[in-house]
Amino acid sequence: MAQQYEKVALIGLGLIASSMFWAMKRAGTVGEVSGYARSAETRATAREIGLCDTVCDSAIEAVKDADLVVLCVPVGVMGAVAEEIGPHLKPGATVSDVGSVKKAVIDSVGPHIPEGVHFVPAHPLAGTEQSGPTAGFAELFDNRWVLIVPSSDDTDDAAVIRLQAFWEGLGAFVERMDAEHHDLVLAVTSHTPHLIAYTMVGVADDLRRVTDSEVIKYSAAGFRDFTRIAASDPTMWRDVFLTNKEATLEILGRFTEELFALQRAIRKGDGDHLHAYFTRTRAIRRGIIEAGQDTAAPDFGRTGSKR
Numbered sequence: 001m002a003q004q005y006e007k008v009a010l011i012g013l014g015l016i017a018s019s020m021f022w023a024m025k026r027a028g029t030v031g032e033v034s035g036y037a038r039s040a041e042t043r044a045t046a047r048e049i050g051l052c053d054t055v056c057d058s059a060i061e062a063v064k065d066a067d068l069v070v071l072c073v074p075v076g077v078m079g080a081v082a083e084e085i086g087p088h089l090k091p092g093a094t095v096s097d098v099g100s101v102k103k104a105v106i107d108s109v110g111p112h113i114p115e116g117v118h119f120v121p122a123h124p125l126a127g128t129e130q131s132g133p134t135a136g137f138a139e140l141f142d143n144r145w146v147l148i149v150p151s152s153d154d155t156d157d158a159a160v161i162r163l164q165a166f167w168e169g170l171g172a173f174v175e176r177m178d179a180e181h182h183d184l185v186l187a188v189t190s191h192t193p194h195l196i197a198y199t200m201v202g203v204a205d206d207l208r209r210v211t212d213s214e215v216i217k218y219s220a221a222g223f224r225d226f227t228r229i230a231a232s233d234p235t236m237w238r239d240v241f242l243t244n245k246e247a248t249l250e251i252l253g254r255f256t257e258e259l260f261a262l263q264r265a266i267r268k269g270d271g272d273h274l275h276a277y278f279t280r281t282r283a284i285r286r287g288i289i290e291a292g293q294d295t296a297a298p299d300f301g302r303t304g305s306k307r
């Protein structure tokens with residue numbers, strides 16, 4: 001494949017950045033990849049495992065001469081990183097990100113992007129519950145969606161098309177979406193489910209004394225499947241909820257109403273209500289699988305890297 005960017009800089013070297021690096025190497029679509037992470041320990045690990053062609057000791061050094069800079073840090077620190085690198089970006093370069101929330105990233109990063117640099121936010125709908133520089137693998141984005149969320153109506157079309165081709169080279173399907181819609185859709189499909197999974201583990205833990213650790217010992221497939229995502233990084237998810245507050249609260253409100261209705265049906269012994277509800281929701285869930293839109297993490301995400 002032809003070279004799409006001569007130099008790419010990855011800021012933050014965790015699951016997503018490391019997967020991007022291995023996928024870029026597999027695709028052979030970029031010249032050089034530089035990387036930076038805040039912690040010296042992460043940078044040392046990256047150097048040890050050959051993650052990035054050059055691991056830099058500052059974000060400013062990493063973005064020097066880069067044609068594409070991808071912010072791969074938790075959503076809450078994207079603005080601060082952009083402020084630091086803003087004055088050092090190459091004219092004509094593109095700055096993108098992989099954050100799980102889009103409106104807050106546009107608001108916090110946008111003001112720090114200088115004239116003549118393109119800002120094209122994006123979000124790969126692919127990940128696992130693992131984090132850190134050793135968690136990545138080249139196949140993570142294969143056949144997964146990446147949503148490109150242009151930051152304004154006058155975002156340079158050529159920069160968007162180039163970023164789209166880049167992600168397609170990493171194995172993904174790409175679509176464009178506006179930020180507000182993105183944040184609502186993700187609140188339903190990803191953010192609220194993570195919150196509920198964290199809560200379920202918390203409930204199981206609260207019951208530990210009563211059940212004498214049996215919840216963990218005998219954890220049935222349902223509990224395991226349902227709570228896998230509760231092993232995800234706490235910093236990342238704290239930031240998601242703090243920055244996608246409105247949409248998450250809207251979905252949580254609806255969720256609570258449905259839960260109360262089911263609670264009431266159980267209390268009243270209303271089997272018809274329960275049966276009708278489960279019949280409807282089973283059909284929807286099966287429809288998602290049949291349409292090939294099941295977004296469960298691929299198996300290799302659970303068993304470690306396959307690179």
Ligand SMILES: NC(=O)C1=CN([C@@H]2O[C@H](COP(=O)(O)OP(=O)(O)OC[C@H]3O[C@@H](n4cnc5c(N)ncnc54)[C@H](O)[C@@H]3O)[C@@H](O)[C@H]2O)C=CC1
Pocket residue numbers: 011012013014015016017036037038039042072073074075077081098099100101123124125126127128129130131132133135233236
């Ligand atoms: N984990 C997942 O499944 C997915 C995550 N995302 C998004 O991707 C982004 C990165 O997530 P992961 O790779 O999973 O996280 P991670 O926890 O694996 O990696 C984050 C990296 O950022 C570094 N970092 C933190 N603060 C920093 C700062 N101020 N300056 C420089 N580096 C800093 C950390 O040291 C770490 O290397 C987040 O914004 C997240 O919302 C998007 C799709 C999926």
Ligand SMILES: O=C(O)C(=O)Cc1ccc(O)cc1
Pocket residue numbers: 099100124125126127128129190229295296297
């Ligand atoms: O591990 C899983 O199943 C996920 O849902 C991963 C994930 C987490 C956050 C995102 O913004 C996108 C994907």
